[in-house]
Amino acid sequence: MIRVLLADDERMIRAGVRAILSADPGIEVVAEAGDGRAAIDLALAHRPDVAVLDVRMPTLDGLAAAAEIRRVLPDTQVVMLTTFGEDDYVASALAGGANGFLLKASDPRELISGVRAVADGGAYLSPRIAHRVLSELGGDRLARTSSARTRVGTLTPRERDVLALVGEGLSNAAIGRRLHLAEGTVKAYMTTIMGRLGARNRVQAAIVAHEAGLVAEVPGPRA
Numbered sequence: 001m002i003r004v005l006l007a008d009d010e011r012m013i014r015a016g017v018r019a020i021l022s023a024d025p026g027i028e029v030v031a032e033a034g035d036g037r038a039a040i041d042l043a044l045a046h047r048p049d050v051a052v053l054d055v056r057m058p059t060l061d062g063l064a065a066a067a068e069i070r071r072v073l074p075d076t077q078v079v080m081l082t083t084f085g086e087d088d089y090v091a092s093a094l095a096g097g098a099n100g101f102l103l104k105a106s107d108p109r110e111l112i113s114g115v116r117a118v119a120d121g122g123a124y125l126s127p128r129i130a131h132r133v134l135s136e137l138g139g140d141r142l143a144r145t146s147s148a149r150t151r152v153g154t155l156t157p158r159e160r161d162v163l164a165l166v167g168e169g170l171s172n173a174a175i176g177r178r179l180h181l182a183e184g185t186v187k188a189y190m191t192t193i194m195g196r197l198g199a200r201n202r203v204q205a206a207i208v209a210h211e212a213g214l215v216a217e218v219p220g221p222r223a
Contacts, residue, residue: 002027002119005046007039007065008054008081013104017052017081020108027115036060043069048076049119055082055093063092070097077118099203100124100169117169123203124169125210148211154196160214162189166202167209 004021006029008014014032021027031046033039037059043051051069053062066078079100080093093101099118102111103126114124152160158179165175172186179186190202199205209215 002050002115003030003046003048004028004115005031005033005039005043005048005051005076007033007036007042007051007057007062009034009057010054013054013081017111020111021052021115023108024112024116027112034058036062036065039065040068040072043073043076047073050077050079050115052079052081052115055080066093066098079114079118079124102126114169117171117174120171120173121202122169122171122174123166123201123206125167125203125206145211145213148208149213151197151208152212152214155193159189159193159196162186163193163197163205163209164214166190166193167206167215169206 004027006014006017006021008017011034014034018029018032021029030048031042033042034057036053036057039051039053039057039062040060051066053066053069055062057065062080066080069076070078077100078098079102080098081102081104083104100114100123102114102124106114106126110126114126117124152163155163161179162175165178170178172190173183175181176183176186181189190205194200194202194205197205197208199208
């Protein structure tokens with residue numbers, strides 16, 4: 001059972017997200033908060049597997065709450081919820097230790113997939129928002145794309161297959177099942193991949209996968 005803390009200052013949004021997550025028999029929402037400070041207190045009290053946090057909240061915003069939760073509870077994974085037009089928050093969220101980034105307007109199945117992915121040790125960037133936020137992570141988009149493709153070019157075909165699935169948010173176990181590899185083999189691939197890409201963590205590797213075009217991007221509505 002994946003235990004989830006949900007934090008959003010809008011009650012209707014919380015109710016909707018809770019209903020979506022509760023529809024999955026393997027997910028339980030154990031606590032809810034309306035601001036970032038309360039989210040931290042409840043995280044310490046319940047020690048959830050995943051904290052789903054809105055970016056903008058009163059008292060303490062989701063970015064600060066995410067960073068503090070990751071600092072005091074390193075085993076709790078964090079998924080940030082956002083809307084179009086808040087792309088500039090992504091870099092700060094990832095720097096603070098967030099493992100996933102989802103749009104509130106995403107397909108409900110994507111929310112469940114994202115929570116399951118990070119709970120299982122993966123990293124999840126909503127395909128609908130990835131192509132909008134990459135340019136906000138620093139540097140020229142074309143230069144970053146070129147750099148990412150050059151770095152990915154150092155990988156073997158099998159390593160690129162693994163990286164593409166990392167970009168989709170799959171954990172090592174899920175990648176192993178998809179590619180018919182032992183989980184330990186996938187782990188070894190990941191060590192090599194992150195070394196060649198110069199990625200410090202799985203989220204950075206996922207970003208490179210998106211930048212290099214290894215992950216199919218689904219265009220979202222314009223802001």
